[in-house]
Amino acid sequence: MTSAMTIEAPALDTPDPKTLAEEVLLSLKYRVGKDPTVATPYDWLTASIKVVRDRVVDNWMQATKEAYDQQEKRVYYLSLEFLIGRLMRDAFSNLGLMENMREALASLGVDLDLIATLEPDAALGNGGLGRLAACFMESMATVDIPAHGYGIRYANGMFRQEIHDGWQVELPETWLDHGNPWEFERRERSFEVGFGGSVESITSKAGRLERHVWKPTEHVLAVAYDTPVAGWRAKRVNTLRLWSGMPIDPILLDKFNAGDHIGALAESNKADALSRVLYPADSHMAGQELRLRQEYFFSTASLQDIVQRHLSQYGDLKSLPDKAAIHLNDTHPAVAVAELMRLLMDVHGMDFDLAWNTTKRTFAYTNHTLLPEALESWPVPLFERLLPRHMQIVYAINAQVLLEARATGKFSGEQIAKISLIQENGDRRVRMGNLAFVGSHSINGVSALHTELMKETVFADLHRLYPDRINNKTNGITPRRWLIQCNPGLTALAREAIGDRFMDDIEAIKGLDPLADDAAFREKFAAVKRQNKARLANLVADRLGIRLDPSALFDIQVKRIHEYKRQLLNILEAIALYDQIRSHPERDWMPRVKFFGGKAAPSYHNAKLIIKLANDVARVINGDPSVRGLLKVVFVPNYNVSLAEVLMPAADLSEQISTAGMEASGTGNMKFALNGALTIGTLDGANVEIKERVGDDNIFIFGLTTAEVAERRNNGYNPRGVIESSPELSQAVSAISSGVFSPDDPNRYRDLMNGLYQGDWFMVAADFDSYAACQREVDDVWRNSPDWYARAIRNVARVGWFSSDRTIRQYAKEIWNVPV
Numbered sequence: 076m077t078s079a080m081t082i083e084a085p086a087l088d089t090p091d092p093k094t095l096a097e098e099v100l101l102s103l104k105y106r107v108g109k110d111p112t113v114a115t116p117y118d119w120l121t122a123s124i125k126v127v128r129d130r131v132v133d134n135w136m137q138a139t140k141e142a143y144d145q146q147e148k149r150v151y152y153l154s155l156e157f158l159i160g161r162l163m164r165d166a167f168s169n170l171g172l173m174e175n176m177r178e179a180l181a182s183l184g185v186d187l188d189l190i191a192t193l194e195p196d197a198a199l200g201n202g203g204l205g206r207l208a209a210c211f212m213e214s215m216a217t218v219d220i221p222a223h224g225y226g227i228r229y230a231n232g233m234f235r236q237e238i239h240d241g242w243q244v245e246l247p248e249t250w251l252d253h254g255n256p257w258e259f260e261r262r263e264r265s266f267e268v269g270f271g272g273s274v275e276s277i278t279s280k281a282g283r284l285e286r287h288v289w290k291p292t293e294h295v296l297a298v299a300y301d302t303p304v305a306g307w308r309a310k311r312v313n314t315l316r317l318w319s320g321m322p323i324d325p326i327l328l329d330k331f332n333a334g335d336h337i338g339a340l341a342e343s344n345k346a347d348a349l350s351r352v353l354y355p356a357d358s359h360m361a362g363q364e365l366r367l368r369q370e371y372f373f374s375t376a377s378l379q380d381i382v383q384r385h386l387s388q389y390g391d392l393k394s395l396p397d398k399a400a401i402h403l404n405d406t407h408p409a410v411a412v413a414e415l416m417r418l419l420m421d422v423h424g425m426d427f428d429l430a431w432n433t434t435k436r437t438f439a440y441t442n443h444t445l446l447p448e449a450l451e452s453w454p455v456p457l458f459e460r461l462l463p464r465h466m467q468i469v470y471a472i473n474a475q476v477l478l479e480a481r482a483t484g485k486f487s488g489e490q491i492a493k494i495s496l497i498q499e500n501g502d503r504r505v506r507m508g509n510l511a512f513v514g515s516h517s518i519n520g521v522s523a524l525h526t527e528l529m530k531e532t533v534f535a536d537l538h539r540l541y542p543d544r545i546n547n548k549t550n551g552i553t554p555r556r557w558l559i560q561c562n563p564g565l566t567a568l569a570r571e572a573i574g575d576r577f578m579d580d581i582e583a584i585k586g587l588d589p590l591a592d593d594a595a596f597r598e599k600f601a602a603v604k605r606q607n608k609a610r611l612a613n614l615v616a617d618r619l620g621i622r623l624d625p626s627a628l629f630d631i632q633v634k635r636i637h638e639y640k641r642q643l644l645n646i647l648e649a650i651a652l653y654d655q656i657r658s659h660p661e662r663d664w665m666p667r668v669k670f671f672g673g674k675a676a677p678s679y680h681n682a683k684l685i686i687k688l689a690n691d692v693a694r695v696i697n698g699d700p701s702v703r704g705l706l707k708v709v710f711v712p713n714y715n716v717s718l719a720e721v722l723m724p725a726a727d728l729s730e731q732i733s734t735a736g737m738e739a740s741g742t743g744n745m746k747f748a749l750n751g752a753l754t755i756g757t758l759d760g761a762n763v764e765i766k767e768r769v770g771d772d773n774i775f776i777f778g779l780t781t782a783e784v785a786e787r788r789n790n791g792y793n794p795r796g797v798i799e800s801s802p803e804l805s806q807a808v809s810a811i812s813s814g815v816f817s818p819d820d821p822n823r824y825r826d827l828m829n830g831l832y833q834g835d836w837f838m839v840a841a842d843f844d845s846y847a848a849c850q851r852e853v854d855d856v857w858r859n860s861p862d863w864y865a866r867a868i869r870n871v872a873r874v875g876w877f878s879s880d881r882t883i884r885q886y887a888k889e890i891w892n893v894p895v
Contacts, residue, residue: 089171095179098126111183117253120163120190123180124256127166128303135303135312142221143388148397148893150215150222151381153374153411154404156205156353157212157226157315160716161194162257162302164560165213169305196715197255198232198248199317201353201674202635203742204443206716207521207879208404210553210742214879216306216313217553218895220887225377227369228258228300228317233353236674236713241690243675243683257302258317264299266379267323268372274464287421289464295346296321297376307555307579318376320349358678360457367410367453367461374411382418392423396436400891403440403515406451409507412438412514413465416472421464427471439517439890441548442508443739445528446639450508452498458505469496469505476513480540493536512537512544517890519548521740522761524781528736548886549764550740551879554581557746561720564603565751565871572596582875591868594861601864604727604751611725621697621709627666628857631722631747632730633714636675636682639737643685643827644839645669645730646692648847649708650807650816653696656705665854668707670722672714684827686710691816719743724750727867728853731756732846734837736781738762745877751867753856755849757842761877769873773866777849778842787841794835797843804843808832 090098103109103122114122142149167173177187200206208224215222234245269291277285297318304313322343330338348365349372356362378401385395403409412434419430444450459466473496480486480494496513498504512518512534520526526547530538538545559566559578569577573586590596608625615621632645649669656664671689675682693708711718729747731738731754738760748754748765755775756762766774779787798805812828814821831840856863887893 089175092175092178092182095126095172095176096182098129099123099179099183102126116185116190116193119180119183119185120193121253121256123176123185123187123190124163124166124194127163127170127172127176128257130170130172131166131303131305131309131312134305134309135314138221138311138313146388146398147221148891149399150220150887150891150893151377151399151401152208152211152215152222152224152404153377153402153408154205154208154224154226155370155373155407156200156202156404157197157208157224157317158200158202158205158716159197159209159212159302159315160556160720161191161196163191163194165556166305168555168560169213169307170309192717195250195253196717198229198235198250198353199226201233203740204405207550207742210551210556210879211883212304212313212315213306213553213555214551214883216304216311217555218880218883218887219306219311220313220883220891220893220895221311222313223381224304224313224315225373225380226315226317227350227353227373228319229353230319230347230351233674234677238686238690238710238712241687241694243686245677255300255302258300259302261299261301261316264316264380265296265321266376268295268297268375269293270295270368270371270461272463274467286424287464287467289417289421293345294323295342295349295372296323297372299376299380316377316380318350318373320346320372322346354676356676356678363453364457364461367457370407371410371414371462371465374408375414377408378411378414378418382423392419392425392433393429395433399437400439400893401437402886402891403438403511405441405443406449406507406511409440409451409511409514410462410465412510413462413468413472416468417464420468431472431475434514435516438511438515439519440511440515441519441521442511442525442529442534443521445525445533445737445739447533450506450533452504452506452508455497455503455505466505469510472510472513473497476540483540485539486536490536490539494540508533509537512541516544517546518544519546519886519890521548521550522764523547523549524736524758524763525739525760528781546889548882548890549761549877550742550745551877551882552742552745552749553879554749554875556720557723558749562603562607562724562750564606565600565724568599568603569871577875581878581880584875585872587868588872591865591872597861597864597868600751600868601860604725604864604867607721607724607750608727611721614721615709615711619709619711621707623668623707623709624666624704627668627707628727628853629668629670629725630728630730630853631670631672631726631752632732633670633672633711633719633722634741634743636673636685637679638681638685638837639734641732641734641837641839641842642671642673642689643837644732644842644846645671646685646689647804647807647811647839647843648850649692649696649706650810651803651847652850653692653699653702653706654803654806654810656703657699657701660701660703663858664705665857666705667854668709670709670711672711672718672722674714681827681830684824688811688816688824688827695816719746723747723752726750726752727857727863728752729754729756731759731762732778732842733757733759734842735759735779735784737837745874748870748874749877751871753853753863753866753870755846755853765874765877768876769870773869773873775849775853777845779838779845784838784841787838788836792835792838792841794840795832797835797840798832801840801844803847804840 232248235248237244270293272291275288302315355365419425577584612623729752731744735757740761757778817823887895
């Protein structure tokens with residue numbers, strides 16, 4: 076079936092503004108309990124959301140009923156993150172209600188744009204993993220696939236980032252303070268979750284083992300909260316089901332009455348902690364234990380829900396793989412493999428072989444990283460103490476897999492050890508990536524390069540054992556959120572130029588390609604970009620008090636702060652440029668603003684130090700009159716989806732500069748390109764495929780390739796020699812090391828710089844000169860405005876393929892066996 080969709084009227088009725096205004100008033104009165112004369116902006120926000128939510132519910136129920144009646148195969152997407160952002164504009168747009176709702180609210184004296192900014196970002200994710208899951212949920216509904224997303228309803232998310240004196244400060248995210256008008260609590264969909272305890276073996280009178288019974292010593296409840304996810308034109312509405320931890324007994328009255336008021340709430344607090352914070356710091360054992368508890372908590376609740384739904388409709392579990400596709404988004408839900416085996420064997424009486432075959436046919440797994448430390452593993456004693464029955468099952472699966480490997484005669488003892496689910500060297504650990512791999516019929520990477528590297532590196536031996544399992548599904552983004560909603564100016568310009576077809580089939584945006592050579596269109600495109608940059612400049616002025624010139628080149632790097640993403644490389648180049656501007660004021664420097672944004676994990680010392688360095692460098696450069704405003708550096712705090720929706724349309728240059736071979740895909744690169752930014756990047760992740768799509772002349776590529784990085788690491792790399800041979804880099808490193816940017820603490824960055832001299836694992840020094848030269852090439856192209864905007868238009872026109880609709884159709888056809 077073609078990826079194109081025909082233009083048609085919205086699936087729901089489209090009421091006129093007068094009708095919508097009446098509905099909002101009724102919602103305000105009966106759902107919020109307020110009179111318009113005393114209603115706050117939050118009240119109007121809630122009333123408006125509930126009006127559109129009510130219109131979604133009809134399609135939601137209809138889609139659910141059809142899935143049952145037609146016995147459709149369902150997709151169940153398990154993810155520890157769903158970075159859904161604000162939902163009001165998403166729903167208004169997908170239902171075709173945006174303009175009528177704007178007019179309706181205006182007639183009531185309410186500004187839609189104002190109340191939209193009051194909706195908090197749902198604190199359900201942190202980075203690309205969670206945003207991909209959100210895009211996938213919207214695309215599954217758009218392409219008409221019946222699906223449920225499963226995750227955790229975090230009360231406080233990861234954290235809200237503030238910058239105090241340049242340092243990251245982590246504060247609780249309080250997105251649920253005003254409630255969540257999108258969700259429906261489902262107390263009737265509560266499942267018991269156990270931890271700890273012991274396993275009892277039940278034998279027959281003849282002494283034959285019949286089954287195992289796990290007897291946990293701890294019990295909590297997982298309670299469901301459902302959010303409807305509407306696709307484009309609301310053809311289908313799917314369900315995002317999030318689990319909240321609750322105690323079975325909210326208070327232990329015997330302890331309370333005995334005076335132990337804190338102890339009486341201990342069980343309640345332990346349950347509450349399960350759905351309180353995303354990614355608790357795992358630098359200590361307590362954090363590791365909580366994280367494993369969270370992963371099992373949401374995995375078992377989701378599987379119990381799936382199994383119960385399947386049994387209620389089909390009566391037995393042998394048909395589970397034919398009617399349910401369960402997808403593991405990275406290793407976080409990998410414990411679900413052992414949990415489904417437990418449910419099939421211990422609860423529903425299957426023997427091991429049938430349960431194992433059923434499990435493998437049901438699960439699929441997406442790997443998102445080549446970093447060994449990100450392929451989760453758990454100490455065997457911790458895993459066995461919390462999940463004793465699952466440890467037995469992991470050992471049983473491992474025996475099956477290792478015997479299979481040995482029987483082939485193709486693997487050495489060392490290779491079999493790498494296949495094992497248990498890491499034996501050093502502390503014994505359960506390898507969750509290996510568990511997800513062996514328990515799934517499909518394992519996919521998220522870019523062509525990443526998938527090939529999976530076969531060669533982290534899963535090389537498992538790939539040799541199961542050569543047909545690894546496949547590629549390059550990531551994508553939803554164009555509804557990342558073009559139509561966040562960039563209405565560019566959307567309107569494209570509609571005027573090529574019509575509306577691209578709104579239903581984003582690949583039709585390639586119709587803009589010939590217009591890159593049209594001077595009048597380039598001028599209109601540049602005007603839209605200028606408006607978007609002015610909006611960002613106003614935001615920065617309001618939040619940070621920094622004045623920016625929208626005519627400068629806006630150079631943006633926003634993503635999770637991590638050494639492999641190389642924000643440090645960007646900062647070093649900013650310092651080198653700063654030195655050159657001061658040393659050579661006579662040169663024709665192009666005005667530039669370097670934007671940084673992103674969160675560092677609370678326990679990641681170097682990442683937090685890089686944030687501080689970016690802010691220290693910004694303070695010095697922005698305050699130096701000799702620079703004459705030609706260079707400014709801005710760190711925008713608390714990077715999230717809503718901030719991205721302002722940054723992406725305003726970017727001229729997109730920084731995608733990870734060490735080659737270390738970024739699985741990236742989706743920020745796709746969002747920037749779709750909004751008319753040129754990419755500067757390495758041949759890493761999806762940059763490789765973006766280059767193929769947009770053409771060599773419309774992207775700036777620099778640095779070592781993956782093979783060259785490996786060659787340097789394996790054959791001796793002398794970063795000190797590289798630094799000393801590069802005057803610009805040497806001067807920048809020396810300035811940082813000597814305290815030029817940290818006069819209050821001259822030694823603050825000494826260890827960070829010593830890391831470059833002594834190891835430079837991420838090849839910052841190795842790539843610096845190439846990166847700096849590429850940035851001067853950027854300056855040269857920016858100097859020729861018509862050429863720059865022609866390249867930018869070609870980026871917009873040629874990246875429609877990077878749509879999550881395309882990705883989801885590939886998943887459906889090649890992994891899930893679901894019709895689209």
